[in-house]
Amino acid sequence: MSALPPDASLSSAPAFGLIIVGDEILSGKRADKHLPKVVELLQARGLALSWSLLVGDDPRRITAALRDAFASADVVFSCGGIGATPDDHTRQCAAAALGQPLVLHPEARALIEQRMRETAAEKGEVFDAERPDNVHRYNMGVFPAQARIVANPYNRIPGFSCDGPGGGTVHFVPGFPVMAWPMIENLLDTDYRHLHRQGSWQERSVVVFGAMEAALTPLMEAIEQAHAVKVFSLPSVDHPQFGRHIELGVKGEPEAVTPAFAQLLAGLRGFGADLGPEMVQN
Structure with a gap:
């Protein structure tokens, strides 16, 4: 299972989002x-992705999302759609969403010309x-003002x-991963x-057999009220090792996670729950 740090409500960090554009x-x-790559990049730095949106090459929808x-x-x-072919609309939609004109960015122009040379x-x-x-x-360097x-x-x-x-x-x-991911x-x-929050968060969870999420909800709510942590519940019906079970856990600052997990x-x-293995992610 992939671990996540506390969500934005538990820290002063902004929420991170991802928009993926492409029919x-x-x-x-x-x-x-x-x-998955953006989740990986964020997690490596102790950060979390809060939301993701996939939208096709529809200017109206792209503009609304932006x-x-x-x-x-x-x-x-935002990954994709910033080229200069007829199905690339993201630059124009960004300008429309901001109410700004599109202009050829001088630094972008120089970089594009350098590449062409x-x-x-x-x-x-x-x-x-x-x-x-x-x-x-040069149109690839035409951005909102x-x-x-x-x-x-x-x-x-450039992007x-x-x-x-x-x-x-x-x-x-x-949209090309070889470009987008290093950027x-x-x-x-x-x-x-x-x-970056490496080492400042922890996730601890336990496998629970034979329990229903609805029955566990009051306990989860009580823990979130008592501790500065996020409680999570991940049910599974066909896990290859544990079969039907719930992975129940808490995540947050280590000093808060320890008493919350206890x-x-x-x-x-x-x-009287039937408990399986415990797991820790830092």
């Missing part, structure tokens, strides 16, 4: 890989900035970040390094 995922042509993200106080990573040199060609396909490539650059170590073609009126920040990266990781290790075990034993 190819909704149609089944490609399987999404961003969600408007909500900008209106929140969340940190959101390097590509021409690799092919033994003379770079021609006026060639129609090169002129079109107040956007900031997100560096792309793979091929220099961008924008702040919304509600305090939400959205970081836009390409997100770099953002986490620079802009959000101060939020109360959980005492309460379960008071119910």
